[in-house]
Amino acid sequence: AQSVTQLGSHVSVSEGALVLLRCNYSSSVPPYLFWYVQYPNQGLQLLLKYTSAATLVKGINGFEAEFKKSETSFHLTKPSAHMSDAAEYFCAVSEDFGNEKLTFGTGTRLTIIP
């Protein structure tokens, strides 16, 4: 069964500092991996996705994530945090071959310190 673990339910970084949000997954087949962002009182929107092409995936707003099969990880990074990055971030995994469920992690709330 697929699963996602997000380490750190709350992360705080200073404006201009590196953002690193961690995601580890479990999947019995090659996975599809996603990062979504949720701003206060809104639905989720896609930041980026991995679907077995390049292992380094670039997304919107300067975010990127690297798929590391050996570590079963898909960590999200951004070189320089901006105040507008404050939000909750969710990692998600899906499979194929008859299991089309989409499983989300528990989320990481990112706070940016001025």
Add this chain to the structure above:
Amino acid sequence: EAQVTQNPRYLITVTGKKLTVTCSQNMNHEYMSWYRQDPGLGLRQIYYSMNVEVTDKGDVPEGYKVSRKEKRNFPLILESPSPNQTSLYFCASSWDNYNEQFFGPGTRLTVL
């Protein structure tokens, strides 16, 4: 405008009173799903549908029903709501499970 709509946006009800939350998308997507969002638990998929008349259980289907009679609509039915179903519910649609999910605005449900 491409969108997913949900109604109602807010609902307060009592235990045992059947309710339906509607979801509609205008993007001709085949994959639709329902999630509930609870603090500390993230989003959990309730049911999903790969196409018309094809539905399947997600991770937390107990106490919920769905139907997919038309491609654009995917209502969520609570036959006998209970307080532990108090939550924020999101409907989403996409071409399939490995493409971007488009989320509705959410329905905040309170069951007393």
